[in-house]
Amino acid sequence: MSPSRLYTASVMPPLPLSSFSVSSNFCTEENVSECILYINQELSSLCFPPIFQNSDNIRDLDAVVALNNIYDLLQLHRRAVGMMEEMEVEQLKSSSDLHYQHLTNSRLKDQLELSKKENMRLHERERQxxxxxxxxxxxxxxTKEEVQRLQGIIASRATQYNHDIKRREREHNRVKERLNQLLIAKKENKQGMEVLNYVGRSDGRRCLWKTGKTESRHEGDMYKTLLNEFDNRQRELMVENIELKKVLQQMKREMVGSTLQTNSDEDELLKGHPEMSCDHAREKLTNSIRQQWRKLKHHVERLDSQASMVQDGDSEEVISKQLHEEEMERLKLEIQQCKEFIQTQQQLLQQQLNTPCDEETAAVLNDSYMLEEKERLKEEWKVFEEQRKNFEMERRNFTEAAIRLGHERKCFEDDRAMWLKHQFLNTTFADQMKPQSHSGREEKLISISGKVSKSHL
Structure with missing residues (x-):
């Protein structure tokens, strides 16, 4: 009888053994019939033929059937033992695979914790x-606002110098007119005495000898002429003073706006005392401008220190190379225009100084007012040179700061690329390790356990 038939057959419940217990002495002389009946029932339950034809007679034992049954039972026992060993081996393999899976799980948990910490560190780095x-x-x-403010200052300086040029042109034209009048009114030299430093008449003719009548008659004309000339000169000076005050107030407003500070006392001084002397007003305005320039210098130095402190830390934009080049070209163009403007002024001044003149024109040019104007122009030229040097220094500092910011921007882009690469690799590894379904996890575990068992064997 085949083993498959033995396993597929229905198992009938055996009869209870009430008269004996399982011990070393299974059969005795008193329970022979019961043992025969029990053996037959067990064999029939296992689909084996009974070895006793009659339960009452022991001699009716069928030896062939008994031997076959014993052989089949031995085979079944051997197979059961083999299956038991195989199941034990499978159990050992399963336990080893389970232990390996636990180790792998703990290792992956550690890697996950490390990845989370690294991610938090990178987020903090990105925030910084x-x-x-x-x-x-x-x-x-x-810095850009500072550059715009300096450009406004340069424009105001250009306006001021244009005003100075126009004023010089007016003075030059006035001197030419005076020279033409002197040349027209000049007559042929005659023999006789010449009167030096006489007060001329309005019609350009020479006055007569002073007598009682002529002196009383022309003294009023002389005073009227002097008063008219003094009034005209005073009117021109007032117009010029008003224009200069406007220019200086504009410069002061720009300086105050750049340093974010106000100086109300000096504004009230300029607005509330228009009748003060020119020297006193000039001194006050000069002191005010010097104070504003000191504040501006301190502000620029503070900006430089802030830029250097930011560079020492973990910094980085900021401006692109193209914008930096455009800014440099624009600044160079403005500097070239200023240089051309200054050269034009120098040429005009040189032409005025080198123009040939006669003795009377030289006497007019050597007037105290012209000397005072020359001294003032020299002082203004020195101030302008100092301002130009300061502007060059500020432009150099701005260029260095822009270069530093460009390098820091490049370093930041490199760090960001490395972080994105690391983040992409971590995300890809996590997606590969993430389970798709429960069945897929079981299939992977079975395949991994099979590979591990083969490697162990």
Missing amino acids: LETNLKSLQNCLKD
Whole structure:
């Protein structure tokens, strides 16, 4: 009888053994019939033929059937033992695979914790870099505002020098008119006495000898002429003073706006005392401008120190190379225009100084007012040279700051690329390790356990 038949057959419940217990002495002389009946029932339950034809007679034992049954039972026992060993081996393999899976799970948990910590560290790094980027952008914005303010100052200086040129032209034209009048009124030299430093008449003719009548008659004309000339000169000086005050007030407003400070006392001084002397007003305005320039210098030095402090830390934009080059070209063009303007002024002044003149024109040019104007022009030229040097220094500092910001921007881009690469690799590894379904996890575990068992064997 085949083993498959033995396993597929229905198992009938055996009869209870009430008269004996399982011990070393299974059969005795008193329970022979019961043992025969029990054996037959067990064999029939296992689909074996009974070895006793009659339960009452022991001699009716069928030896062939008994031997076959014993052989089949031995085979079944051997198979059961083999299956038991195989199941034990499978159990050992399963336990080893389970232990390996636990180790792998713990290792992956450690890797996950490390990845989370690294991610948090990178987020903190990114936040710091964004903060530094914002601070650098604010610094760049302040620098651009400073450049615009300096450009406004340069424009105001150009306006002031244009005004000076126009004033010089008016004075030059006035001197030419005076010279033409002197040349027209000049007559042929006659023999006789010459009167030096006489007061001329309005019609250009020479006055007569002073007698009682002529002196009383022409004294009023002389005073009227002097008063008219003095009034005209005073009117021109007042117009010029008003224009200069406007220019200086504009410069002062720009300086105050750049340093974010106001100086109300000096404004009240300029607006409330228009009748003060020119020297006193000039001294007050000069002191005010010097104070504003000191404040401006301190403000620029503070900006430079802030830029250097930001560079020492973990910084980085900010401006592109193209914008930097455009800014440099524009600044160079403005500097070239200023240089051309200054050269034009120098040429005009040189032409005025080198123009040939006669003795009377030389006497007019050597007047105290012209000397005072020359001295003032020299002082203004020195101030302008100092301002130009300061502007060159500020432009150099701005260029160095822009280059530093460009390098820091490049370093920031490199760090950001490395972080994105690391983040992409971590995300890809996590997606590969993430289970798709429960059945897929079981299939992977079975395949991994099979590979591990083969490797162990």
